[in-house]
Amino acid sequence: MTHPIAAIILAAGKGTRMKSDLHKVLHPIAGRPMLLHLMASVDELNPAKKVVIVGDKADQLESALGGTADLAVQEPQLGTGHAVQQAEAALAGFDGDVLILYGDVPFVPAATMQAMIDRLNAPDAPAVVVLAFEPADAQQYGRVITDGDRVTKMVEHKDATEAERAVRLCNSGLMAAKSADLLALLARVTDDNAAKEFYLVDIVNIANADGRHCAVVKTDPYDVAGINSRAELAAMEGEWQARRRVQAMADGASLIAPETVWFAWDTVLGRDVMIEPNVFFGPGVTVADDVKIRANSHIEGASIAAGCEIGPFARLRAGTILEEKAKIGNFVETKKAHLGQGAKANHLTYLGDVTVGARANIGAGTITCNYDGYFKYQTVIGENAFIGSNSALIAPVKIGRDAIVAAGSAVTIDVADGELRLVRGEQLVKPGWADRFHDAMRKKKAGK
Known part of the structure; x- marks a missing residue:
């Protein structure tokens, strides 16, 4: 049995590191705004609902989307969990599967999104599906602690123990959940942290504490690479082009x-x-x-x-x-x-x-x-x-x-x-004229 799908795309950030008057997610890769790359992949799933969470430069996003998605405003911006909550009104009456995506993570394949939905609807019925990846350098990413493909804990790098930091499986931030589960879990997220923000990742730990379980789906780091600066934009353009060249030659x-x-x-x-x-x-x-x-x-x-x-x-x-x-x-x-x-x-x-x-x-x-x-x-x-x-x-x-x-x-x-x-002016010929002109000009230049 298939369930209707909704996609929530977070795009409310100010993108200050871009230092641009253009919204971060509208910067192009391969001649197409990164947000529209992502929306094209979403559309392959034939979603019943698409909700883009906007904040800064919302008018630019509205123009770029051209009515193809609902917009929900996050103001003030109090974290990723708070951002997803802003879609609640747009999803009123929706009963199905919800994908949570990011406008600055443009190259998530439709097949990966479908894998998340399939895992969400597996017989063991996880409360939340987390999309994770294993980068070459885990840097400051939050870690996904697992037992098999079940998530036992989500932990931010700064809060992780040395043993947890040794885990290479990292959180992409992308998730899938049933609409009823998602909204109920988000309602219980608090801002009891140093940043006083509502973190989306907390819904996994809350579900685990309830005795339910959450699952992980793994993907290639390229699929979930985020873009926050001009340098990262250029690097992603380079990687996209490299892959496209290989494909062109293969074809x-x-x-x-x-x-x-x-x-x-x-x-x-x-x-x-x-x-x-x-x-x-x-x-x-x-x-x-x-x-x-x-x-x-x-x-x-x-x-x-x-x-x-x-x-x-x-x-x-x-x-x-x-x-x-x-x-x-x-x-x-x-x-x-x-x-x-x-x-x-x-x-x-x-x-x-x-x-x-x-x-x-x-x-x-x-x-x-x-x-x-x-x-x-x-x-x-x-x-x-x-x-x-x-x-x-x-x-x-x-x-x-x-x-x-x-x-x-x-x-x-x-x-x-x-x-x-033939449309030309008549050619006029004056024999010797050029010689006389040059002689006169040379004498003038010599002062004679």
């Missing part, structure tokens, strides 16, 4: 210098993709099979079909669509650009708000002039068109199929199919 992509490639949380790569050094993927990139991405390219919000070649030194911005075997070369920038099959822009070009037909060739230095300071306009380039070097296509404008725009042209009027358009 059939080649990374020449893996440590120099940076992925976004949603990057999709096909098979036999070749990625040269120093490539950065922003959010929203899909790459099909047999694509070559050359060095020092920056790609975001782009869809790249099979057989395309990108770079080196290319920038693909949001709304770029490349069909099969299209090519974007060095120092080319695209934005809302749709290139048809086999179309190419090999050098020094800006393509914005443009549709380029199949097999069209865009010469070096071409610019689609898409903005007049107030509005954006479209350029349409037909199949097999040839745009000569250093051309300015001043939108809105249409270049027809098989048309040729001569190098150096500034095109303001549509070009018909098969037409040649």
